[in-house]
Amino acid sequence: MDDPITNPEPGHQKAEQASRILEASSSFGISPEQYMLPAQQQIRMLDPEGTLIPEEEQGTGPGHEYPIPEDDVLLKAYAALVAGRRINDQNYALVRQGRMAVYPSSHGQEACQVGAALCLGEGDWMFPTYRDSVAVISRGVDPLDVMVSFRGDWHCGYDPKAYRVGAMSTPLTTQLLHAVGVAHAAKLRGEDTVVLAMCGDGATSEGDFHEALNFAAVFEVPVVFFVQNNGYAISVPLSHQSAAPSLAHKAIGYGMAGEQVDGNDMVAVLATLRRAVHLARENSMPLLLEAITYRMQAHTNADDETRYRDREEVEQWKRKDPLLRMQKFLAAKGLLDEAAEAEISEAAEKVAASLRQAMSTEPDEDPLEIFDHIYTEPTAQLSAQRGQLADELARAHGNAQAGAEEATR
């Protein structure tokens, strides 16, 4: 049989991507299929006790090689993990106290969150979801600005262009296409910007997931699609979303490489993400990385997790906690002494305190601002409506004052 990649029928030209895949795979001495399909097992470097797994058992192999990041990067990642965990738990508490409207926690998924931020260069972009607050904060956005949307002051509280972080997206997988567009614009200008496009396992059923992967492969743009597979889409398990052997297997259908990683292994997550970003940049092509992880808290505060999963399952995942694993690993490696540990938790505590402080002060948002950003110049109708609200507010203020005067009299 003719190889459809090397020898297509007349009028059936293959995308450039196919020859890039061919090139990449032959440079590793493997077939295109071996390159695009995920390795036989999840890439994993730390066992649940935080011990480094022997190289031959990490799941790596030709074309699937993932060098372990340098010590300073690992330490930085650990500090971000600790801060991320603290932020998740602080926000969870703030929601329970009614001081924050909603918070989709990534408790348990922090290794993915931190990896997503640390694998990128300054000129790169990230397109996060509602669950990725910790990733956005790890990228450098002020935590208070990230919480603007969860407190309910405005929809997006930070400047996406200043941080090269898209506004956290709620309509599932729509942001993946924005990632492709950003990468395509950069490519047309000759810039080597890599874009990390994030979504959850359930979201991979959405049409835009398919369209984004397909566009990225056809446009040959450096987008790393990063799926955090935490097993559930609210209540629905992955078995109801996909019959594929794994989500990483979907990559080959688009002509890109896919890989699966233990999402609770900070070392492996960083190693795979960093390599994916490197390959994307070097070869101007997309990749798909699926991280197997678990959401330890409910979907949001409005969710009742006892209806779809039992305590035992959650307990089992506790043993794979990404933070403890990394801590044990670094301590054994001699990179983490008591002083360093204290410094790291102090920094995390500071962020938590600032969140508590910010959420207990009333925001002074201006109701009239709801009219101000819709168009560069307000339409006549919006100006009239703004006038109406201003008038209503003035009257309410007047009434309140009159009421107060009445009361003091």
Place this chain on the structure above:
Amino acid sequence: MSTATATKTTTFASALNTAMSDAMEADDSVVVFGEDVGTLGGVFRITDGLTKRFGENRCFDTPLAESGIAGTAVGMAINGMRPVIEMQFDAFAYPALEQIFSHIAKMANRTRGRVRLPIVIRIPYGGGVGGVEHHCDSSEAYYAHTAGLKVFTPATVADAYLMLREAIDTEDPVVFFEPKKLYWSKAGEDLTALRQQYESSMDSAEGDSPRVGAAGNATVVRAGTDVSIISYGPSVPTVLKAAEAAAEDGISAEVLDLRSVVPFDEEALVRTVQKTGRAVVVAEAQGFVSVASEIVARIQERCFHSLASPVLRVTGFDIPYPAPKLEEHHLPDVDRILDALDELQWED
């Protein structure tokens, strides 16, 4: 708008085509993409020659996926481009609605004006060309209902050029409705003159937005004294014919072309209705919960005391667009407009 000397004949389609190539010439960040827009030049040939002239980086075919086209445009606009995307037909834009409604319309507001998306979504729309199902929808109300989108729809060759240039230069997203029935209509317009007119208006513009006076500036395309007929896009030529016929019956109709549904020129509407005291609104789209309904509501709110009769609408019926052999029964035509004029209580 035409020059005094030997004016050339220009089609609506070539005015659009030239508007895009002029915009691409003027600004490197303008990129055109969609389905079949490259080698083929689009199924209506509106992008004819753009790839050849500007290269595949500036005008290119995408995979066949409308949400993908719109969503990619969002990212490209975030990253400094001015995408002009083509939806092949009105009804085939529906897969893109989530991107258009949830992101293109809302991004500026979501980010407090920090991220604006200067995207133009070109949509060939409306019927009257014998098109089969899914090729003739008048879908403007969906977009006009969505805050954050501008909705333009030219009715003349000159506006086709001027308004598309304006749309491309606008910082806000614009849904640009092209009446496909008018694509091959001609007018004595000289594109060079239109280009000069547009560019000199740009020179005098302040800030980011051009002020060429098309969008948000409805025009009286025929002056009259007895009744105002308000319309836009593909219905405008029909309305002008009806006004001519009415004149023979002794009714002097003033015809207002809205040009853009958003921004909506309420003052021009109020001016003409207060002047004539009677109004009929004409549009191809179904009348129920439509742009026409909105126009009537505004007239009622602002012109109640000037009205000598109820305001009427002549629109498509509230049905899915009919099959080609039946479309003539659905579309507002001269007779139906004249019937409406007859009902405006002239005897009182």
